[in-house]
Amino acid sequence: MINSSRLLFQANSSFQRNLLVLSELFSKTIYTTRNSRLPYGELIDTRKPSSKYFCQCRNFHLSSNLYKKKKTREERKQKRDLSLPESNYKKKRVIQIWIGMTVRDLAESLGMSIDDLQELMTFVPNTEIYNKPSSKIDNFATLQLIIKQLDCRWMLAPKNIKDRVRDDEKLSKDAVRQPPPDPKCLVPRWPVVTVMGHVDHGKTTLLDKLRNTNVVQKEFGGITQHIGAFLVTVNDKKITFLDTPGHAAFSAMRMRGASVTDVVVLVVAADDGVMEQTDESIRMAREADVPIVVAINKIDKPQADIVASFNFGVLTGTKRMLLQRGLELEEAGGDVQVVPISALRATNLDQLIDAILTQAEVMQLRADPTGRCEGVIIESRNDPKKGKMATVLVQRGRLRVGCVVVAGVAWARVRTMSDGGGGATPATPVEVSGWRGNVVPSAGDIVLEVASEKKAKEVVEWREAQNLLEKAEKDAEEINKKYEEHQMTHRVKMQERRNAGYRTYRRTGLREKAPDMSSTDPQLTIIIKGDVDGSVEAIIDVLMTYKSDLSKLDVAHFDVGQVSPYDVTLAEPFNVLDEAKALAEEKNVRIHSFNVIYRLIDDIKTEINKVLPPIDVEEVLGEARVQQQFIITENRKKVPVAGCLCYSGELRKSALFKIVRNGTTIYDGKLESMRHMKDEVGKIKTNVDCGLRFADASVIVEAGDVIMCYQKVKQPQTTDWDPGF
Numbered sequence: 001m002i003n004s005s006r007l008l009f010q011a012n013s014s015f016q017r018n019l020l021v022l023s024e025l026f027s028k029t030i031y032t033t034r035n036s037r038l039p040y041g042e043l044i045d046t047r048k049p050s051s052k053y054f055c056q057c058r059n060f061h062l063s064s065n066l067y068k069k070k071k072t073r074e075e076r077k078q079k080r081d082l083s084l085p086e087s088n089y090k091k092k093r094v095i096q097i098w099i100g101m102t103v104r105d106l107a108e109s110l111g112m113s114i115d116d117l118q119e120l121m122t123f124v125p126n127t128e129i130y131n132k133p134s135s136k137i138d139n140f141a142t143l144q145l146i147i148k149q150l151d152c153r154w155m156l157a158p159k160n161i162k163d164r165v166r167d168d169e170k171l172s173k174d175a176v177r178q179p180p181p182d183p184k185c186l187v188p189r190w191p192v193v194t195v196m197g198h199v200d201h202g203k204t205t206l207l208d209k210l211r212n213t214n215v216v217q218k219e220f221g222g223i224t225q226h227i228g229a230f231l232v233t234v235n236d237k238k239i240t241f242l243d244t245p246g247h248a249a250f251s252a253m254r255m256r257g258a259s260v261t262d263v264v265v266l267v268v269a270a271d272d273g274v275m276e277q278t279d280e281s282i283r284m285a286r287e288a289d290v291p292i293v294v295a296i297n298k299i300d301k302p303q304a305d306i307v308a309s310f311n312f313g314v315l316t317g318t319k320r321m322l323l324q325r326g327l328e329l330e331e332a333g334g335d336v337q338v339v340p341i342s343a344l345r346a347t348n349l350d351q352l353i354d355a356i357l358t359q360a361e362v363m364q365l366r367a368d369p370t371g372r373c374e375g376v377i378i379e380s381r382n383d384p385k386k387g388k389m390a391t392v393l394v395q396r397g398r399l400r401v402g403c404v405v406v407a408g409v410a411w412a413r414v415r416t417m418s419d420g421g422g423g424a425t426p427a428t429p430v431e432v433s434g435w436r437g438n439v440v441p442s443a444g445d446i447v448l449e450v451a452s453e454k455k456a457k458e459v460v461e462w463r464e465a466q467n468l469l470e471k472a473e474k475d476a477e478e479i480n481k482k483y484e485e486h487q488m489t490h491r492v493k494m495q496e497r498r499n500a501g502y503r504t505y506r507r508t509g510l511r512e513k514a515p516d517m518s519s520t521d522p523q524l525t526i527i528i529k530g531d532v533d534g535s536v537e538a539i540i541d542v543l544m545t546y547k548s549d550l551s552k553l554d555v556a557h558f559d560v561g562q563v564s565p566y567d568v569t570l571a572e573p574f575n576v577l578d579e580a581k582a583l584a585e586e587k588n589v590r591i592h593s594f595n596v597i598y599r600l601i602d603d604i605k606t607e608i609n610k611v612l613p614p615i616d617v618e619e620v621l622g623e624a625r626v627q628q629q630f631i632i633t634e635n636r637k638k639v640p641v642a643g644c645l646c647y648s649g650e651l652r653k654s655a656l657f658k659i660v661r662n663g664t665t666i667y668d669g670k671l672e673s674m675r676h677m678k679d680e681v682g683k684i685k686t687n688v689d690c691g692l693r694f695a696d697a698s699v700i701v702e703a704g705d706v707i708m709c710y711q712k713v714k715q716p717q718t719t720d721w722d723p724g725f
Contacts, residue, residue, distance in 0.1 A: 093152045093153065094155050095154050096154075096157040099468060100465065101143070102134055102135060103133050104133040106143070107133075124146050127146075130142075173462035175450050178371060178396070187369060188366055189365050189366060189367045190360070190427050191363070192240045192260065192261050192263075193263045193264075194263075196267070197267035198272070198276065198278045198281075201275075201278075202344070205344060207230075208343075209343055211241075229378045229393060229429035231428060234353050237357060242429075260378070262360065262365055263290065263363075264290050265293050266281055267297050268296050270296050270301065270303075273317075274322060293339070293355050293356060294322060294336060295340075296318055298342065298344075299341065300342040319338065367426035369426060370397065370398075371396065371397050372397050373394060373398060373405065374394075374395050375393050375394045375447040376395060377444060378392065378393050382440055383433075388412075388433070388436075389435070390431070390440065391430070392430055392432050393429045395426055395427075398423045398424065401415070403449050404455070404456050405448060405449050406447070406448055406450055406459050407441035408439075408441050410437040410460070411435070411436055411453075411456035411457065412434045413434050413453060415433045415434030416433045417432055418431040418432075524552070524611050528558035529559060532560060536559070536560055539597060540555070543604075545722075548719055548720055551612055601723050608721070612717035615714070615715055616714065617712070617713055618711075618712060619711050620649070620708060620709070621651070621652055621710055622648055622649025623648040623708050624644040624647065624648075624651060626702065626704060627643045627703060629642055629703075640700060640701070641692065642691065642694075642705075643690075643691055644691070644692055644707055646688050649686065649709070650686065651674065651692075652709060653674040653683070655711045656711060657669065657671055659708075660707075661704075667696065670695045671693065674691070674693075675690065676691075
């Protein structure tokens with residue numbers, strides 16, 4: 001046995017010999033015929049078995065050009081990565097930022113002191129205003145420039161805001177309700193009654209008679225579009241009434257009215273009976289666990305049907321319909337009082353008042369008139385002269401002029417109240433002015449009294465920050481959800497490509513041009529402005545039902561306010577400023593003002609119809625029936641001609657023609673020739689024979705085929721949106 005790692009032999013010219021290459025990589029052991037060691041440097045003759053030393057030799061090729069192993073995908077990728085210059089982008093430090101972060105938060109995220117950060121900010125333009133640790137950096141581009149100065153990367157991290165808030169800021173700064181009062185402090189109070197029912201069943205007329213006013217004439221279209229809250233004194237006893245709209249679009253208002261009331265007066269018209277919004281009012285009262293007093297109105301009408309009666313074999317009495325809805329009337333052994341009234345003629349209104357007061361006595365309503373004030377926003381609006389106004393229903397304490405209150409993200413030092421300045425006790429509705437902030441308080445917001453304006457501002461800022469945080473988290477969840485949906489779709493498409501035989505990096509031919517992502521679909525952009533928050537809310541609820549593939553409806557903005565030249569959008573529905581009108585005409589912006597929600601929705605549907613492109617509609621001009629087909633010779637060619645009789649309308653040569661056989665269209669196109677006898681004509685009238693030669697000479701007609709002459713006309717489209725009324 002010998003070991004060698006070099007070429008040790010040379011060829012001899014006397015005879016042909018093979019060179020045996022001994023290498024540690026291939027063969028290290030050689031066996032001879034005599035089982036002896038091969039002397040160092042000895043040559044071996046492989047042709048003569050009788051040679052002194054005989055063995056079988058292999059020729060090994062050491063050149064790399066003769067054999068090359070195929071590299072794997074990982075090896076090719078590794079070589080490609082090594083050949084590229086290494087990027088420093090991934091090595092940069094990642095700085096987490098978020099919307100609304102302060103200078104202190106940015107310093108903590110960067111891991112540097114506030115002084116060093118402010119010195120760094122001197123090299124970034126427009127950062128002079130952020131001179132305090134608590135200053136909010138509201139410009140996102142400024143944050144990016146600051147981080148770029150440190151040669152770092154940034155990452156938006158909305159979920160990490162809570163972890164980066166200082167310990168003293170982790171405590172909630174929100175204003176909360178007071179603990180339950182001491183039973184010894186409770187005193188009797190009058191009831192809060194909400195009048196509910198179907199539209200045009202007489203709710204507002206009933207309240208007019210109770211307070212000797214005429215609200216119906218003030219309401220546009222004769223329907224209520226706000227929640228009216230007022231105090232009525234009857235027989236030295238007070239009752240607070242809330243008038244809710246009965247229209248289908250104001251469902252949120254009815255729910256809000258049912259949640260703050262003690263008793264629900266359900267108004268049902270005797271001539272109509274239980275309707276859609278009546279059922280909804282019953283359901284809302286049950287969900288709020290509020291007792292119901294039924295007032296069957298319009299008993300003076302001839303069509304009034306209070307008790308049971310048969311109409312085409314169907315039991316249609318109003319009381320029977322109420323029983324079918326699950327209301328246990330007193331007549332049937334239940335506890336629901338029923339009072340037949342006529343609001344227009346003031347019939348039995350005293351009985352209705354007695355029923356309400358009786359129900360209130362059973363409930364033993366009490367409240368705490370001491371301590372800080374608590375209440376709820378019933379309605380809010382933006383008055384051109386008085387500013388932001390809100391109707392507040394006091395639920396606890398006493399609301400006085402000068403009190404500082406917060407509601408949602410708005411706060412106010414009460415400037416004026418509609419009660420005359422004596423203060424509002426529990427169950428009293430008052431209209432309050434003096435609201436501050438960017439928005440008016442929303443209907444349904446809880447009103448809480450705080451110690452000072454400083455505390456009110458602190459509460460509002462904390463709530464705004466919480467709203468931003470919740471919005472950022474919802475946006476992040478939505479983004480992640482859409483990303484997962486995109487990934488799932490992408491995986492399915494890639495799997496389909498693999499199943500079809502496509503593989504990565506096997507593109508052939510030119511790359512397809514990227515599609516144009518700009519949308520060309522018809523779209524109507526609108527901005528909604530209302531007199532009060534509840535009306536805007538109802539309009540938005542109706543617009544949320546829009547689902548149509550014909551066009552898009554984009555609500556760019558909605559708010560409560562008045563038209564101004566700033567954005568040509570802030571409008572009080574009954575008064576548009578002249579400056580805004582001029583600016584709107586200059587910028588081709590249409591301003592439409594409405595008093596009733598019906599007309600607003602109808603106008604939106606009209607505007608949607610205007611943006612829809614017209615469609616081609618076939619207008620039939622005449623019809624003919626094939627009598628027979630005959631062949632003529634023209635330019636030495638035989639062409640078929642259909643001999644027809646026009647039996648309806650007229651045939652025009654310039655129009656389009658269809659050949660219908662057994663209900664199936666076999667040809668749709670133009671004519672080449674139209675003849676009567678031997679004359680070329682342009683029109684064939686009813687009951688006239690003619691010969692028709694079509695542009696397609698291969699068309700074969702049969703006796704009995706119907707020839708339809710038509711033209712395409714443009715017809716405007718109409719939206720298929722059904723708002724539900």
